[in-house]
Amino acid sequence: MRQDHLITATQLSRDDIEAVLDRARAVADDPAAYADRHAGRVLALCFFEPSTRTRMSFDSAAKRLGMNTIDMGDVDSSSVSKGESLSDTVRVIEGYADALVLRHPSEGAATLAGERVDVPVVNAGDGAGQHPSQTLLDLHTIREDHGLDDLTIGVMGDLKYGRTVHSLAAALTEFDANQHFISPESLRLPRSVRFDLHETGAQIREHDDLEPILDELDVLYVTRIQKERFPDENEYHRVAGEYQIDAETLADAPDDLTVMHPLPRVDEIAPDVDETDHARYFEQAHNGIPVRMALLDTLLENANPDGDEGTEVGR
Amino acid sequence: MSDHELRVSKIRDGTVIDHVEGGQALNVLAILGIDGSEGLGVSVGMNVPSDRLGRKDIVKVEDRELSQSEVDVLSLIAPEATINIVRDFEVVEKNRVTRPDGVTGVLSCPNRNCITNAGEPVETRFDVVADGVRCDYCATILRSDIADHIDV
Numbered sequence: 174m175r176q177d178h179l180i181t182a183t184q185l186s187r188d189d190i191e192a193v194l195d196r197a198r199a200v201a202d203d204p205a206a207y208a209d210r211h212a213g214r215v216l217a218l219c220f221f222e223p224s225t226r227t228r229m230s231f232d233s234a235a236k237r238l239g240m241n242t243i244d245m246g247d248v249d250s251s252s253v254s255k256g257e258s259l260s261d262t263v264r265v266i267e268g269y270a271d272a273l274v275l276r277h278p279s280e281g282a283a284t285l286a287g288e289r290v291d292v293p294v295v296n297a298g299d300g301a302g303q304h305p306s307q308t309l310l311d312l313h314t315i316r317e318d319h320g321l322d323d324l325t326i327g328v329m330g331d332l333k334y335g336r337t338v339h340s341l342a343a344a345l346t347e348f349d350a351n352q353h354f355i356s357p358e359s360l361r362l363p364r365s366v367r368f369d370l371h372e373t374g375a376q377i378r379e380h381d382d383l384e385p386i387l388d389e390l391d392v393l394y395v396t397r398i399q400k401e402r403f404p405d406e407n408e409y410h411r412v413a414g415e416y417q418i419d420a421e422t423l424a425d426a427p428d429d430l431t432v433m434h435p436l437p438r439v440d441e442i443a444p445d446v447d448e449t450d451h452a453r454y455f456e457q458a459h460n461g462i463p464v465r466m467a468l469l470d471t472l473l474e475n476a477n478p479d480g481d482e483g484t485e486v487g488r
Numbered sequence: 489m490s491d492h493e494l495r496v497s498k499i500r501d502g503t504v505i506d507h508v509e510g511g512q513a514l515n516v517l518a519i520l521g522i523d524g525s526e527g528l529g530v531s532v533g534m535n536v537p538s539d540r541l542g543r544k545d546i547v548k549v550e551d552r553e554l555s556q557s558e559v560d561v562l563s564l565i566a567p568e569a570t571i572n573i574v575r576d577f578e579v580v581e582k583n584r585v586t587r588p589d590g591v592t593g594v595l596s597c598p599n600r601n602c603i604t605n606a607g608e609p610v611e612t613r614f615d616v617v618a619d620g621v622r623c624d625y626c627a628t629i630l631r632s633d634i635a636d637h638i639d640v
Contacts, residue, residue, distance in 0.1 A: 181627075258608050281603035281625025285610055300601050302626060365627040368617070
């Protein structure tokens with residue numbers, strides 16, 4: 174992968190993706206070989222929106238590469254609450270760190286940050302836009318179970334606002350996957366994502382119900398339907414209830430169906446699914462470590478091609 | 489009725505935007521930020537017969553020549569337009585518009601949650617795609633309603 178930043182899944186070629194996933198596998202096989210790889214380097218965690226697993230996953234991945242991490246803390250207690258622009262914030266933090274991980278509530282925030290700084294920026298979620306590092310760990314999980322060729326995947330839930338869905342759908346076009354999208358009418362894929370899928374000639378089909386296509390699927394990727402997307406709470410309960418699965422739903426599913434979820438889940442996957450052979454969402458979350466280690470390793474290598482020494486202080 | 493029979497008087501100095509798709513003349517004026525209050529002489533012909541387009545609009549603006557960014561945006565809603573610069577009753581330049589690869593600092597993003605609408609010191613940038621424009625930041629696609637988002 175010859176990229177300076179990871180902003181959107183649409184920037185990734187098949188080769189880019191496979192290179193990171195190969196490296197993730199190497200990391201998982203021999204983590205000790207990577208333990209001091211980036212000693213002396215610092216990763217800045219810039220989360221303008223609450224996050225538990227993504228933040229901790231990057232924190233852990235960085236430390237397992239020998240890096241230190243700095244964290245700007247809650248937005249309420251930072252300079253952002255004083256009205257500082259994102260442009261200024263990232264320019265300042267650039268001087269403190271060798272790479273930035275950014276989550277922000279506005280779409281396009283990571284693109285802007287990438288234009289403002291010279292150190293690698295990883296988009297860890299920009300509003301309802303993209304979440305490409307999640308996609309890499311999703312693909313790693315799928316690859317371990319099924320490989321990435323001749324894949325048939327069903328993506329269910331909030332497809333409109335779900336940034337993990339937008340990134341995953343874009344990346345899967347590189348592998349010519351058959352993609353089925355299952356959602357209520359009001360939460361279908363946004364025009365921009367649909368545009369990219371059509372541009373690549375991707376095979377996509379949209380459905381109201383999971384049931385008719387369940388037996389075709391290799392992977393079922395479930396996402397949370399959020400209450401705040403509905404003006405009326407009754408409407409939310411009615412709609413959300415139709416996009417929940419339990420062990421009974423999966424009774425007729427193919428034996429090797431992999432069920433995934435970016436987490437956190439609320440009630441869209443019943444706990445009884447956890448005990449089935451289909452459930453893969455906890456491994457999926459754990460895969461965040463080797464994949465993000467591989468990603469950071471790759472970006473830092475690209476940014477520092479002359480060696481693996483920590484960068485000079487006070488550039 | 490051919491073009492030269494149009495009963496709109498010639499202008500001395502200014503711009504004639506011809507071969508605008510029928511019904512788009514008011515959007516053309518919107519792009520140019522002309523609503524009459526600036527005192528420019530403006531003539532508009534709408535849905536007049538045209539050999540090339542069937543029906544077309546034509547806009548004449550006195551004492552005003554278009555900037556490149558105005559022409560760029562104009563090309564998005566009036567891709568067939570010709571732009572005639574008139575000085576002392578003579579057409580001194582006649583140009584077809586060409587679709588640019590992108591437009592910078594001219595349109596505002598319709599996505600309220602786009603970072604370009606968050607008070608950042610950043611110019612908007614749109615790529616021109618098949619049938620519209622697309623925000624470089626949030627990827628929102630703008631099609632028929634481009635004229636509503638002109639910010640010049």
